Amino acid sequence: MNSASLIDQQANLTLSGLACEFARSLRPLLRRALGGTSTGCVQVDRAGKRRLIRYFAYMVLAVSDALLRADRSDLPTDDERVAIPEGLCPREWRVTDLFRNIEQVQRCLKEEVRAYFSPVSTTVDVHMRAHEIVERTFRAIIEAAIEVQLARQAADVSAAQDRLQKALAALQHTEERLRVATSAAGIGIFEWRGSSRSGVWENRQMYQITGQPEEQGPLTAEQFMALVHPADVDLLLSHFRSSLMSAQHVHVAFRLSRVTDRALRTVEMFGHFRSFVEEDDYIFIGSLSDVTERADAEAKLKDADRRKDIFLATLAHELRNPLAPVRNAAHLLGHDAGNDPAKREWLRNVIERQTGHLAHLIDDLLDVSRITTGKIELRREAFDIRQAVDHALEMTTAAALQRHHDIVRLPLDDPAYIDGDPSRIAQIFSNVLDNAIKYTDHGGRVVVRAAVVDRQVCVTISDTGTGITADALPHVFDLFVQGSGHGEESRGGLGIGLSVCKTLTEMHGGTIAARSEGRNKGSEFEIRLPISEAGKHEAAHESNGLERRSSARLPILIVDDNVDVAMSLAMILDKHDIRTAHSGEEALQIAETFEPRLVFLDLGLPGISGYEVARRLRARQASSRHLEIVAVSGYGQPEDKVRSASAGCDGHLIKPVDVEALLAVVSRIAASSPSN
Missing domain, CATH: 3.30.565.10 (Histidine kinase-like ATPase, C-terminal domain)
Incomplete structure (x- = not known):
């Protein structure tokens, strides 16, 4: 090759030409760079290769841009910065692998530079400037990558700090809520260390429950067990041992005496064992509640239930006792004993005494009911x-x-x-x-x-x-x-x-x-x-309940669906003109012709009730004749008496009727009768 052609070839090897060469051979250049990359930081899949290609292409284009600017005498300075587009550096890439991949691309470009200037046998300035531009550009790329990584680390640290602060705040709020809840509920919380058998920590409620002065610190296991009632020590220890062996929660109630005043209290313990770092050691975390009032209430309920059972058994016994002699007396009256006046009188006294006892029992039961419901009234x-x-x-x-x-x-x-x-x-x-x-x-x-x-x-x-x-x-x-x-x-x-x-x-x-x-x-x-x-003041009029009896013969109507009751009352009042009725309809029919002066009226009649009978009798009553109606009922509550009075009854007797009270009513009316 002659010198003229060599000079022409050197003139064509420019920085801009090198940039054009990079653009023309970009694909094979990227494939070569990709073949020598470190893929330990990422999973080599299609998405990972695409990210690497984009990043490598960015670096090649950054060098090409620097070459073009240098060819226009616009060389980059040492402090020029390169901005890496968002997303080119995935967060999962490690820094060492990132720098190794950058170095691989830089090596490929340097090889490309040498190959580009290889036709020239002598070194020229443009060749050196090309290497310098590549070095400076990659230095800027590395600095930008470092800044991106530092920014990411700073953001990660900041985010971690934010999460930590939020977690600490949430923990603080949780602890505060727990303190408020345990304080309101009076729950003591404590922590014991197994090896030292010492109290690690107790809250304020724990000190209040045990009576331990707060300035003396948590109770040790020995001090706590010394407070437990001797009869409950084995119970508590057995729960601890079984729970420690089975890793189950502890739940036991026992009694203890407070440190300060030695007051005996019933407490309930919940807790669990947690393994510790040291071998054969543990931490016991538990809660203690003072349940003395609840335990006392439960004991009272059990006692009340026991007494109720005794009462029901006694009631059955007491009700049967008077029935036996009454039944026997009734049997004897129907046989030979009824013919002997002395025996008959004795049997009458037995029946009267025993039925009086039954009435007394019923009155006591009614009084208890009235007292417990607040319905008892004093006259x-x-x-x-x-x-x-x-x-x-x-x-x-x-x-x-x-x-x-x-x-x-x-x-x-x-x-x-x-x-x-x-x-x-x-x-x-x-x-x-x-x-x-x-x-x-x-x-x-x-x-x-x-x-x-x-x-x-x-x-x-x-x-x-x-x-x-x-x-x-x-x-x-x-x-x-x-x-x-x-x-x-x-x-x-x-x-x-x-x-x-x-x-x-x-x-x-x-x-x-x-x-x-x-x-x-x-x-x-x-x-x-x-x-x-x-x-x-002057003494009030004294009376034993027996009014002066009159010999006047009264027309009396006895109304009761119980034939025995009606007939026995008729026999007691046999000196008067007596009629009996066993239903409301029959009573109204008799009253039309009989015109009674006094009516003893059972309120619980079949068909027409006693209340309705009283109202109809009042409606038929002639203005010139006075009629007195006395209700006879097994119900004697104040509201029952008010209801009978509103129906037109003048009095209210409670079954079984006191014979003296009944005779007093008859005597009073007979005494006020005009015929007397």
Whole structure:
């Protein structure tokens, strides 16, 4: 080759020509560069190859652009920067592999530069400038890649810090909510270390539950176990051992004595074991709740349930007891015993006494129902307390004589008036007397004293009976409590009489108290009631409930669907003109021609009810003739009496009817009769 052609060839080898050569041979150049790349940073798949090709093409074009600018005397300076398009550097690429791939492309371009200038045998400046441009451009590319990586790392660190801050804030909020919740619920939380058997941490509620001073730090395992009730130590330890072996949660309730005041509390523990770094060591994380009130309530419920079962069994027993002699008496009256006047009278007394006992049991049950529902009402009036004491003694005399008791009465010399319900006050005294008679053995003594002390009437009923033990004494007025507290069987009754006495006494503004020195030392009940101002005035009219009886013969209609009830009442009132009816229709038909002066009317009639019968009788009543209607019903609540009165009834008697009360009604009407 001559010198002229060589000079022409050198003139054609320019930087712009090199840039054009790069563009013309871009595809084979990229394939060669791709063949020598490091693919350890990415998964070599179609998408990965496309990303590498785009990145390699970007570098080749950056060098070509620098060559073109240099050919126009616009050389890049050392501080010129290269901007890498977004997405050319995937986040999953490692920095070392990225730089190795950049170096591979740079090597391929340098080889391409050498090949481009190889036809020239001598080194020229343009060749050197081409290598310099390639070096500077790749240095700028590397710096840009480093900046991208640093920016990504900074963004990652910032994002991680943000996530950490959010996590810490969320943890702080969770801990705050947990503190509020545990504080509101009174839950103690603690952490124990197994190897040292020491408390690692406790919250404030834990200190309050155990009574441990907070400044003394958490309790050790030994200190905590020393607080546990001796009877519950084995229970707690067995739960710990079984849970530790089975990796199950601990859930156990036990009793412990607080550190400060030694108060016995019932607590409930939840917790679980967590393995620790050291071998054969663990952390126990648990919670402790004071459930004393709940445990006491559960114990009371169990006791109430037990007493309820006893009460139901006692009720069945007490209801059957009077039925046996009544049935026997009824059998004997139908045979030879009915012909003997003495036996007949004895059997009549048996039936009367036993049915009275049944009525007393039913009254007690109704009183408990009225008291628990708040429906009991007092019919207050000013009366002499001595009347109530006398009435109570009359009601219990038969039972005292049967047991051969000596009843001693130490009465008031002067009247003492109280404002109350005479029948309810008499019920209080009779219930206490009945209790004293039952729990005093045959031949014992019952003393009734009455005195005025500090503007109060004090009635004391004492006996020489079985007495009351010290542990049973605080519970004698509880519902369904029976017996003397010595473990002996009940001597009758439902265990509700004294509870009713306490409620009725307190409703009258008074107090009732029980005293006893123990087994076989007898007992004493003291009832105190406030004196009424009415006592300063003239004594009220006294009455024993029996009105002056008249010999006037009254037309009386007895209406009851129970034939036995109707016929037995007719026999009691056989001195009067009696008609009986067993339905509402029959009663109305009889009343049209009979014109009764007094009607004893059962309210629960079939067909036409007693209420409707009363209304129709009132509608037919002649203005010149007075008719008195007395309701007879097994329902005696205040609302029942209001309903019967609204239907036109003048009175309301409760089944089984007190014969004396019935006769008093008849006597009162007979006494007011014009024919008398």
